[in-house]
Amino acid sequence: xxxxxxxxxxxxxxxxxxxxxxxxxxxxxxxxxxxxxxxxxxxxxxxxxxxxxxxxxxxxxxxxxxxxxxxxxxxxxxxxxxxxxxxxxxxxxxxxxxxxxxxxxxxxxxxxxxxxxxxxxxxxxxxxxxxxxxxxxxxxxxxxxxxxxxxxxxxxxxxxxxxxxxxxxxxxxxxxxxxxxxxxxxxxxxxxxxxxxxxxxxxxxxxxxxxxxxxxxxxxxxxxxxxxxxxxxxxxxxxxxxxxxxxxxxxxxxxxxxxxxxxxxxxxxxxxxxxxxxxxxxxxxxxxxxxxxxxxxxxxxxxxxxxxxxxxxxxxxxxxxxxxxx
Ligand SMILES: [Zn+2]
Numbered sequence: 001x002x003x004x005x006x007x008x009x010x011x012x013x014x015x016x017x018x019x020x021x022x023x024x025x026x027x028x029x030x031x032x033x034x035x036x037x038x039x040x041x042x043x044x045x046x047x048x049x050x051x052x053x054x055x056x057x058x059x060x061x062x063x064x065x066x067x068x069x070x071x072x073x074x075x076x077x078x079x080x081x082x083x084x085x086x087x088x089x090x091x092x093x094x095x096x097x098x099x100x101x102x103x104x105x106x107x108x109x110x111x112x113x114x115x116x117x118x119x120x121x122x123x124x125x126x127x128x129x130x131x132x133x134x135x136x137x138x139x140x141x142x143x144x145x146x147x148x149x150x151x152x153x154x155x156x157x158x159x160x161x162x163x164x165x166x167x168x169x170x171x172x173x174x175x176x177x178x179x180x181x182x183x184x185x186x187x188x189x190x191x192x193x194x195x196x197x198x199x200x201x202x203x204x205x206x207x208x209x210x211x212x213x214x215x216x217x218x219x220x221x222x223x224x225x226x227x228x229x230x231x232x233x234x235x236x237x238x239x240x241x242x243x244x245x246x247x248x249x250x251x252x253x254x255x256x257x258x259x260x261x262x263x264x265x266x267x268x269x270x271x272x273x274x275x276x277x278x279x280x281x282x283x284x285x286x287x288x289x290x291x292x293x294x295x296x297x298x299x300x301x302x303x304x305x306x307x308x309x310x311x312x313x314x315x316x317x318x319x320x321x322x323x324x325x326x
Contacts, residue, residue, distance in 0.1 A: 001037055002056045007045035008190055008235070009245040010284040018042035018051060018299060021228035024072065028231075031068040037061070040231065044296040048244040048287040051215065051236040051295050056188050059164065066163035069141060072231060080144040081152065082120060090122045097210065098126045100257045100273065101177075106206060107131050111176035114168065114200070116183055117141065121149035121158055123179060128155075137170050165193045174202045182211040184242065185233050194249035198278050207276045208256065209246075212237050214270035219298035225306040239272060240291040248284065251276030 006013040022040045029038060040053035057065045070078050077086035101107055109132035115124055118138030127133040139161035140146055149158040159169045165183065178197050187193045197207045215236040218224045229236065237245070239258070246253045257273035293301070 001061065002058045002188075003041075004043075004052070004054045004056065007043075007048060007050055008052055009050045009241070009248050010045060010048040010287060012045050012047040012284060014046060015043040015054075016046060016296060018044050018296070019303070020224065020299070022053075022231040023228045024231045028068060028072050031071060033064055037065075040229065040234075042229070042236070044294075044299070045241075046296075047284060048241060048248065049238065049289065049291070049294045049296070050241040050245060051299070053234045056234060062163050062188065066141070069163075069232065075142070078142040078144050080147045082144065082148060087120075087122075090119060094122045094126050097257070097273065098123055098130070101208065102131065104256050104275065106177060106208065106275070107133065109133055111135065112173070112202070113137065113177045113179065114170070114173075114175040115139070115179040115181065116165065116168065117161055117181035118145070118149065118158065118179075119181070120145040121153050121155040124149075124155055125153045137173070137175070139169055164188055165196065168196060168200050172200075174200055174205070176202050176205045178205070178207045180207055180209045182213075184209060184212055184245065185235055185237055188234060190235060190245065191249055194246070194251070198250065201278065205277070207251070208273060209242075209276065210257075210271070210273040212242055212272045212274070214238055214258075214272055216295060216298055217270045219295065219302040220305075221302075222306045225303060236295060237272075238291060238295045240289065241295065242272060242274060244287040246274070246276050247279075247282040248287070250279060250281035252279035 007015065020042050024038055037055045037057060039055060041055045042051060043054050044051045069075065077083055111133055112135035113124065113127055113133060115138040118124060118140050121138050124136040124138050127136055136155065137157040138149060138155065139159055141161050146158050146160065149155040157170065165187065178201065180197065183193060184190050201207065216238050243253050254275050256275050259271040
């Protein structure tokens with residue numbers, strides 16, 4: 001296990017403890033085996049506002065941990081062919097997502113595109129079929145998605161995604177556009193991954209980060225305090241902490257879309273799309289705090305509200321138990 005002693009984004013060591021658990025159950029622990037990390041030991045960085053798991057799977061633990069990904073996150077679409085409901089949701093999201101990229105001037109037919117966690121290649125097929133982009137590449141966690149992309153959508157360059165994103169595949173090809181799906185929320189080493197993306201951009205290229213959930217939305221949910229946070233979410237990003245992280249990693253940022261509804265299969269919470277182009281990295285003392293309240297403030301408010309509800313529930317159950325036994 002790796003244990004972070006400072007913020008993975010700004011390196012601040014003056015951390016605040018956050019008393020949230022993860023959604024891992026004893027069944028999951030059996031699946032993952034002896035290397036299971038049960039508690040995330042969340043912390044909040046008072047400097048850049050990033051909330052994150054201090055406990056992280058090291059290189060020897062990652063494969064087993066991600067082998068149980070399908071079960072832990074109930075990814076029942078990871079079969080060939082994927083369920084029609086999943087395809088419909090993806091298509092409808094893709095229409096809006098790729099449409100927004102086009103409006104932002106990020107698409108032209110002669111460009112090359114890499115989609116990291118491409119699912120079954122839905123955006124790549126749309127880029128090819130609607131926008132004439134031929135030079136498209138994708139990586140995904142699930143063999144079933146890869147099979148569908150290759151067989152049904154005739155996308156040739158689709159490969160397995162390494163859970164640590166240690167390798168972006170395809171030799172040392174560079175891309176005009178990298179579409180990174182939910183990568184920073186899951187990243188075991190976010191700053192290394194951000195550097196890796198930059199190294200694979202052509203001059204003038206852009207990385208678009210999407211499906212980075214705004215975790216402000218989870219702090220008003222009772223289940224966050226009852227069931228815990230999704231174990232694969234190592235960074236509990238907000239608009240502010242995401243922007244700070246990207247600037248610290250040497251990206252100039254601009255928000256492309258902010259979806260207050262989200263996509264149902266991706267938890268239905270606020271989903272962010274942000275573009276990053278290589279720029280001079282800011283220093284840790286140059287981070288910004290435009291949002292009020294911070295995620296930590298929202299956590300404290302949620303904790304006060306929902307632990308009270310939890311106590312009431314417990315008291316009610318106890319009372320009814322007493323009545324039954326009387
Ligand atoms: Zn920080």
